[in-house]
Amino acid sequence: MPLTYPDRLFPSEPKLRSTARNLFEGIENLPIISPHGHCDPSWFAKNERFPNPAELLVVPDHYVFRMLVSQGLSLEALGVPRADGTKPEVDPRDIWKLFAQHFHLFRGTPSSMWLNHSFEHVFGIDVPLNADTANEYYDHIDTQLGLDAFRPRALFESFGVECLATTEGALDDLQSHKAIMESGWAGRVVTTYRPDAVVDPEFEGFAENVELFGQLTGEVTTTWTGYLNAHRKRRAFFKEHGATASDHGHPTARTENLDVAEAEALFQKAIAGTCNADEADSFRGQMLTEMAKMSLDDGLVLQIHAGSVRNHSSRVFAEYGRDKGFDIPKRTDYVGGLKPLLDAVGMEPDLTVLLFTLDETVYGRELAPLAGAYPSLKLGPPWWFFDSFEGIKRFREATTETCGFYNTAGFNDDTRAFCSIPARHDVARRSDCAYLAELVETGRLSMSDAHEVAHDLAYGLAKTAYKL
Structure with a gap:
């Protein structure tokens, strides 16, 4: 019996x-444009088999853990590495059994639909995952991961991915991207410039990061001019490795446009570690304008990915670091x-800012009113907690009448x-087609126009917005 219903997410009428x-x-079968994400580029550089089902489907997925x-399980029991990079000594089969025993917790969530789709359409499994089928699942998936058809590059191709963007920090050497480019493989994997570690004065080790930034670029990053030049050089380096975008994960959408003297003074406070919270936010805001x-x-x-209180649990952040499921939305x-x-x-037609x-x-x-007025702005798709059928529907209903479809950027995963x-x-x-x-059927769009819009939402808008 299939795990996924053929008409899932379509209206009942x-x-x-x-x-x-x-x-x-x-x-349905259009190529996938995946212009923003956090897959590890080393998967495609090395093209080695994924270690085991737990390492592929549980350990890296913060939606899951x-x-x-x-519900009371520990990150250690789920095999999540600690902040210093050490991995707990847990048998991956035990991780999988825990996951299977608690799979019922995902009922009604997007994660359940994504996982069941993967089980059925990637691995060919048609029985539900639970405690009784845990070993059967593990053995089947583990065997398939040993086949050439399930190595990263082969899966990339079987998924129909035309382009996949990863996200690397400003200090990354991009060696994996260089290896991909030199490998002769036809798959397109590009990087994205994410400079948070050298833009956010509240980022751990900010001053040291800025010093290293200078060493990488040959710029004197203790001066405002040298610091900005370092960004220009790193952005060019990232472009050489395929980047078409930068990404900024800020707690607010605040921007500034300070004069040079004010910006220099604020920068000096940032690298000296003497910014208060408001000044740190002001500096991040200045850097958004500089990046634009x-x-x-x-x-x-x-x-601009704004509005997340990152690492809300101080304990989890101290023990396990960033991106461990404790980033919480805020107004x-x-x-x-x-x-x-x-x-x-904002009125520059050659600038694209995705919100x-x-x-x-x-x-x-x-x-929607902002994107429906400023030529530089487009709306990114529902993000994170709202990457769901209901979330996508609410987004379309709230934004389309004001900014239309063509001031949005399609979808990214x-x-x-x-x-x-x-x-x-x-x-x-499926959500967009619904x-x-x-x-x-309510006479607001012709069927021929709807087919064209569906194609654009699934493929064309993302490709255009991200210059891919």
């Missing part, structure tokens, strides 16, 4: 369902926060879980 299915059949932790100005010169798309001001940047460069949010209340009130990529794009395509079916 027969005529709407038929229309949604018709639209979906036209885009955060749910299990919320640099994008006008080098063409990189500017992504975010885009209208006031972005105004300095928009006053400076993401974890605050759904701003969709109709702030984001933003994942570390490689095998979930086709599943996530499947959900997005929404478009409503427009067709």
Whole structure:
């Protein structure tokens, strides 16, 4: 019995369902553009087998382990490495058994749909995962991971991925991307410039990071001019390795456009470690505007992922580091926060700024009106907690009437879980077709236009927005 229902996510009303299915059949097998995510580029550089089912499907996926932790399981028992890089001595089969015993916790969540899609369509499994089938699952997946068809590059190709973007810090040497480029493999894997470690004064080791930044670029990064030049050089280096975008994960959407003297003074406080919280936020805001100005010169798309309180659990952060499932949404001001940047460069048609949010209340009130006016702005798709059928539907309903479809950037999966990529794009395509079916059957969109929009939402908009 299939784990996934063929008409999943389509409306229950027969005529709407038929229309949604018709639209979906036209885009179901389009290539995947994955322009923003966090897969490890070394997978494709080395093309070695994935170690085991737990390392592939549980350990790197914070959607999975955060749910299990919320029910009392420990990160150690789930094999999650500690902040210093040490891995707990846990048998991967035991990790998998824990996962299987608690798989019922994911009922009704996007993770359940993504995982079942992976089990069925990637690994060919058609029985439910539970405590009784845990060993059967583990053995089957582990055997398949030993086959050439399940190595990273082969899976990339079987998933129909046309382009995959990873995300690396400004200090990364990009050796994996260099190895991919020199390997002769035709798969397109590009990097993304993520400078948080040398932009955020509250990032651990910020001053040391800025010093290393100078060593890498040959610039005197104790001066404001040298520091900005270092960014320009690293951005160029990333472009040489395929980058078409930068990405900025800031707690707020605040921007600044200070004069040179004010910016220099704030920078000196940042590297001296004497910024208070407001000054640190101001510096991050200044750097968003500086990055936007640099994008006008080098063409990189500017992504702003704002509104997440990162590492909310101090204990988990101290023991396990960043990205361990404890980043929590917060209220975010885009209208006031972005105004300095928009006053400076917002009317530039050659600039692309993609806005993401974890605050759904701003969709109709702030984001759609902004993107529907400024030529530099586009809306990124529902992100993280809202990367779901309901989340995508709410996004479309709240934004389309104000900024349309063509001031949005299609879909990206933003994942570390490689095998979930086709599943996530499947959900997005079904969700959008369900929404478009409503427009067709209520006379707001012709069927021919709906087919064109469905294609653009699934493929064309992301490819265009990210200059891919």
